[in-house]
Amino acid sequence: MTQPPNGFWAQAAADPGRTVLIAPDGEEWSAGRLHADCNRLVHGLRAAGLERGDAFAAVLPNGVEFFTAYLAASQAGFYLVPVNHHLVGPEIAWIVADSGAKVLIAHERFGEAATAAADEAGLPAARRYAVGGTPGVPGIPGFRPYEALLEGQPETPPEDRTLGWVMNYTSGTTGRPRGIRRPLPGKPPEETYLGGFLGIFGIKPFDDNAHLVCSPLYHTAVLQFAGASLHIGHRLVLMDKWTPEGMLAAIDRHACTHTHMVPTQFHRLLALPETVRNSYDVSSMRHAIHGAAPCPDHVKRAMIDWWGMCVEEYYAASEGGGAFATAEDWLKKPGTVGKPWPISELAVFDDDGRRLPAGELGTVYMKMSTGGFAYHKDENKTRKNRIGDFFTVGDLGYLDEDGYLYLRDRKIDMIISGGVNIYPAEIESALLAHPAVADAAAFGIPHDDWGEQVKAVVEPAEGHSAGPELAQEILAHCERTLAGYKRPKTVDFIEAMPRDPNGKLYKRRLRDPHWAGRERAV
Numbered sequence: 044m045t046q047p048p049n050g051f052w053a054q055a056a057a058d059p060g061r062t063v064l065i066a067p068d069g070e071e072w073s074a075g076r077l078h079a080d081c082n083r084l085v086h087g088l089r090a091a092g093l094e095r096g097d098a099f100a101a102v103l104p105n106g107v108e109f110f111t112a113y114l115a116a117s118q119a120g121f122y123l124v125p126v127n128h129h130l131v132g133p134e135i136a137w138i139v140a141d142s143g144a145k146v147l148i149a150h151e152r153f154g155e156a157a158t159a160a161a162d163e164a165g166l167p168a169a170r171r172y173a174v175g176g177t178p179g180v181p182g183i184p185g186f187r188p189y190e191a192l193l194e195g196q197p198e199t200p201p202e203d204r205t206l207g208w209v210m211n212y213t214s215g216t217t218g219r220p221r222g223i224r225r226p227l228p229g230k231p232p233e234e235t236y237l238g239g240f241l242g243i244f245g246i247k248p249f250d251d252n253a254h255l256v257c258s259p260l261y262h263t264a265v266l267q268f269a270g271a272s273l274h275i276g277h278r279l280v281l282m283d284k285w286t287p288e289g290m291l292a293a294i295d296r297h298a299c300t301h302t303h304m305v306p307t308q309f310h311r312l313l314a315l316p317e318t319v320r321n322s323y324d325v326s327s328m329r330h331a332i333h334g335a336a337p338c339p340d341h342v343k344r345a346m347i348d349w350w351g352m353c354v355e356e357y358y359a360a361s362e363g364g365g366a367f368a369t370a371e372d373w374l375k376k377p378g379t380v381g382k383p384w385p386i387s388e389l390a391v392f393d394d395d396g397r398r399l400p401a402g403e404l405g406t407v408y409m410k411m412s413t414g415g416f417a418y419h420k421d422e423n424k425t426r427k428n429r430i431g432d433f434f435t436v437g438d439l440g441y442l443d444e445d446g447y448l449y450l451r452d453r454k455i456d457m458i459i460s461g462g463v464n465i466y467p468a469e470i471e472s473a474l475l476a477h478p479a480v481a482d483a484a485a486f487g488i489p490h491d492d493w494g495e496q497v498k499a500v501v502e503p504a505e506g507h508s509a510g511p512e513l514a515q516e517i518l519a520h521c522e523r524t525l526a527g528y529k530r531p532k533t534v535d536f537i538e539a540m541p542r543d544p545n546g547k548l549y550k551r552r553l554r555d556p557h558w559a560g561r562e563r564a565v
Contacts, residue, residue, distance in 0.1 A: 049233050049236055049237070049238075049274075050232055050233050050237050050238075050274050051063070051074070051077075051078070051114060051237075051273050051274050052078060052114075052118060052200065052232065052233070053233060054074060054276055055074035055075055055077070055078035056078070058074060059073060059074050059075025059076075059078065060073055060074070060075065061073060061074050062074075062278060063077060063273065063278060063279065064077060064107065064110065064273075064278070064279045064281065065278065065279065065280045065281065065297065066106060066107055066281055067105060067106060067281050067282060067283035072107060077107070077110065077111065077114070078114075078198075079198035080107070080111045080193065081110075081111050081114035081115045081118070082115075082196075082197070082198050082199060082200055082201060083192075083193040083196040083197070083198055084111050084112065084115040084192060084193055084196075085115045085118065085119040085201045086196035086197055086201060087191075087192035087193050087194075087196045088115065088119065088121065088146060088192065089119070089201070090196070091145070091146055091169075091170060091192070092145060092170075093119075093121060093145055093146065095119070095120035095121070095203075095205060095207075095227070096120060096121075096122070096227060097121055097122070097143070097145050098121065098122035098123075098124050098142045098143055098144045098145065098210060099112070099116070099121060099122075099123065099124065099144050099145060099146040099147070099148065100124040100125075100126055100138065100139050100142060100144035100146070100147050100148070101123060101124070101125055101126060101147075101148045101149070101261075102126045102128050102135060102147070102148070102149040102150065102153050102156070102157050102160075103125075103128070103148065103149070103150050103174060103260075103261075104128065104150055104152060104259075104283050105256055105259060105260050105281045105282060105283050106150075106174075106281065106283065108148070108150075108174050108189065109125075109260045110260075110269075110273070110279070112148060113209065113260075113266065113270055116207040116208070116209070117206060117207050117208075117232055117237075117270075118200075118201070118204050118205075118206070118207070118232050119201060119204070119205070119207055120203075120205035120206065120207045120227055120229075121207045122142070122207060122208055122209070122210040122224070123207070123208075123209050123210065124138065124139075124142045124144055124209075124210050124211075124212070124222070125209065125211065125260065125261035125266065126138055126139075126212075126261060127212075127259075127261050127543065128150070128152075128153045128156075128259070128261065129543060130156065131156055131159075132155070132156045132157075132158070132159025132160045132162075132163060133159070133160070133163060134160075134220075135156055135157065135159075135160035136159070136160040136161075136162075136163035136164045137219060137220070138212050138220065138222075139160055139161070139164040139166065140163075140164040140165070141219075141221075141222060141419065142210060142212075142222050142419065144164075144166075145170060146170045146171075146172065147160070147161055147164075147166055147170065147171050147172070148172045148173075148174065148189060148192075149161075149171070149172070149173055149174070149183060149186070150173070150174045150175055150182070151173055151174065151175030151176055151181075151182025151183050152175065154173065154182065154183035154184075154186075157171075157173075157183060157186075158183060158184070158185060158186075161185075161186075168185055168186075168187070169187070171183075171185065171186040171187060172186060172187050172188070172189045172191065172192055173186035173187070173188060173189060174189040175189075176188065178190070204231050204232065205227070205229060205230065205231060205232075206227065206228055206229075206230060206231065206232040206234075206235055207227065208224075208225050208227065209263075209266060209267075209270075210222050210223065210224055210225075210419070211223050211263045221419060222419035223419070224419040237270070237271060237274040238271045238272070238274040238275030239271075240267060240268075240271045241268070241271045241272065241275065243367055243384045243385065243386070244330055244332055244355065244357070244367060245330070245369075246272075246275075246301055246329075246330055247275070248275040248276045248277075249276075249277075251298075251300070252272070252276075252277040252278070252300045252301065253277060253278045253279075253280055253297050253298060253299045253300050253301075253327075254268065254269060254272035254273075254277045254278070254279050254280065254299070254300070254301055254302065255280045255282070255290070255293055255294060255297070255299040255301070255302040256269045256279060256280065256281045256282060256302075256303075257282045257285050257290050257293075257302055257303075257304065257308070258285065258303065258304070258305065258308075259543075262335075262543075264303055264334060264335065264359065265303055268303040268332070269303075272301070277300075277301075278297075280293055280297045280299055285308065287308070287311045287312045287314070287315050288315060288319055288323075290308070290312070291312070291315075291319075291320070291323035291325060292323060294323065294324075294325050294327065294328060295323040295324045295325065298327040299327060299328065300327055300328060300329045300330070301328070301329055301330035301331070301332070301353075302328070302330075302331055302332070303332055303333075303334075304331055304332065304333045305333060305334070305335045305336055305546030306333060306335075306336050306337065306338035306339070306342060306546060307336065307482065307542060307546040308333075308546070309333065309338065309342050309343075309345075309346050310342055310475065310481075310482070311481075312346075313342065313345050313346070313349075314481070314504065314505075320349070325349075325350055328350055328351075328353045329353050330353055330355055331346070331350055331353045331354050331355065332355045332356070332357060333354070333355070333356055333357075334356060334357045334358060334359060334380075335546050335547060336546040336547060336548065337450065337452075337468040337471070337472070338356065339471070339472035339475050339476070340377055340378060340472065341472070341475075341476055342475065343356075343373065347370055347373075347374070351370075352369070352370040352371065353370070354370050355367070355368065355369050355370060356368045356373060356380055356381060357380070357381065358380035358381065358448060358450065360409065360436045364383075364384070364387040364388075364389070364409030364410060364411050364434075365383070365384050365387055365409065366380050366381035366382055366383050366384065366387070366389060366447075366448045367381040367382065367384060368380055368381030368382070368447070369381075372447070376443070376445075376447050378449055379443075379447040379448060379449055380448050380449070380450055381447065381448060382445075382446050382447055382448070383446070383448075386411060387409055387410070387411055388409070388410050388433075389407065389408070389409055389442065389446075389448055390407075390408045390409075390430075390433055390442075391403065391404075391405040391406065391407055391408070391440065391441055391442055392405050392406055392408055392430055392433075392435075393405045393406075394406070396430050399441070401441070401442050401443055401444045402441055402442075402443065402444070403441055404439060404440070404441045404451065405439070405440075405441065406435050406437065406438070406439060406454065407435060407438045407439065407440045407448065407450070408430060408433035408434060408435045409433060409434060409435070410431075410432045410433045410434065436453075437453050437454045437455060438450055438451075438452070438453050438454070439451040439452055439453070439454055439457065439466075450468075451466045451468065452466045452467055452468050456486065456550060458485075458486065458487035458495050458497060459487070459494055459495055460487065460490070460493045460494060460495045460496055460497065460528060461492075461493045461494065461528070463528055465487075465497060465528065465529055467484070467485040467486055467550075469525075469529065470485035470497060470499070470521075470525065470529055470530075470531065471483050471484060471485050473520070473521055473524045473525050474499060474501060474517065474520075474521070474531075476520075476524070477516075477517055477520045478504065479503055479504050479507040479513055479516065479517070480501050480502070480503070480504060480517065481502045481503060481504040481505070482501070482502035482540040482542070483499060483500065483501050483502070483540075484499070484500045484540060484548055484550055484553055485497055485498070485499050485500075485531060486498055486500075486550055486553060486554040487554070488554070488557040488558070489557065489558060489561050496532050497529065497530065497531045497532060498531060498532070498533055498535070498557070499517070499521075499531035499533070499534045499535070500534070500535045500536070500537050500540070500553050501517060501534055501535070501536055501537070502536070502537055502538070502539060502540045503536060509536035510536075513534075513536075514533075514534040514536075517531075517534050518530070518531065518534060537553075541553065
């Protein structure tokens with residue numbers, strides 16, 4: 044079956060015995076078994092009162108239940124609201140209430156936060172379901188067992204099948220997260236080519252393809268890549284908790300051919316001893332696609348030297364649109380995040396809304412040819428930061444004469460010292476080149492004369508101790524690699540950088556205490 048039928052459901056009907064998913068514990072799931080469970084979940088959610096256009100929320104780790112929920116929503120016209128399971132109760136409650144989720148499915152691992160969220164959101168006990176626990180006993184007190192949603196429900200496809208969507212919430216780094224809600228097309232899922240997204244990256248349907256899911260599925264891109272892979276006949280290999288050696292072992296064991304990664308994972312893979320790195324075969328990899336955060340040049344080059352030309356990069360937003368760069372593109376134009384996708388257009392505008400020519404730095408805007416979106420219950424945010432059909436998430440960059448995009452930083456993260464713009468990503472790249480630095484952040488703190496000065500926060504690498512001696516060593520390293528106005532004036536140390544598992548740095552958690560009672564210019 045080199046050209047599978049369109050969509051998971053048609054494939055499952057055509058070849059129910061084919062293995063389509065390998066769970067984190069190694070259990071293999073056939074297409075028929077997964078199809079039956081997603082059908083039963085649709086029937087169960089409808090019995091619980093959900094209708095087309097309704098939402099249900101999931102606080103789940105990477106596992107079969109996450110994909111069952113994804114497939115159920117996709118064929119029943121529901122909105123699946125994946126929730127970051129690192130959030131605390133009030134944060135989850137905001138998403139559950141704001142999305143209007145009629146049912147919450149949570150894993151017992153996150154029971155305390157899920158309970159607090161359900162209570163605060165006022166969700167009735169009959170609409171709370173817990174994954175885990177012993178048979179018939181919910182893993183979270185006050186929740187019903189997840190199996191109760193499926194128990195007694197038919198395995199046959201539901202009637203009135205219609206395409207649903209995932210309703211992701213933007214990260215709350217700049218305020219309350221907002222749901223990205225796209226209109227439902229009102230047609231059966233088979234009438235939309237759900238794997239077409241991967242064609243942008245040159246990934247095509249083949250029986251021997253295996254997609255490794257090595258980051259949390261609640262992240263927009265991770266679920267989008269994994270879901271599209273499933274829909275074009277690829278096998279999914281799920282990791283629950285990522286470790287660098289665990290990832291190498293999974294690639295070797297399952298001959299994984301493509302995956303979605305973030306630069307933090309590159310950095311930690313490269314930190315493994317060479318003997319460990321060389322003990323696993325990664326030659327099966329065809330597409331190691333990374334995004335979500337800037338990747339320092341030396342890290343990118345080291346990964347290409349190790350994994351070869353499969354190391355590819357994209358730039359995108361949960362709202363839609365983006366750029367893509369192959370390894371060949373990047374080696375030809377180091378630092379680029381690529382050219383626009385065929386279904387996307389990029390533009391750079393100044394603060395007055397004037398479109399800038401090639402080479403001029405401004406705010407990056409995008410638009411999609413496949414349709415728009417709205418922020419759920421936030422018409423003002425939907426209208427804000429738009430110029431015509433273009434929208435922005437606040438990144439700064441420029442397009443070169445060949446249409447390749449180069450990013451600098453997010454506008455909110457830019458440091459302005461003495462009227463000079465300083466871009467933290469460049470400083471962080473220099474910091475990460477030091478062998479004692481496992482992770483790093485740079486940002487501006489108040490300075491009476493200059494407005495802002497550069498502060499660095501460093502997570503020491505294993506075997507290195509935080510302290511004044513290491514701080515001086517790092518500052519001396521920066522003197523050799525950065526112009527004077529870009530150099531951090533002080534270095535603080537932190538045990539673990541506040542990143543989510545997808546590599547997104549919560550920089551405001553580091554920066555905001557320094558600005559308490561003062562207002563930043565950016």
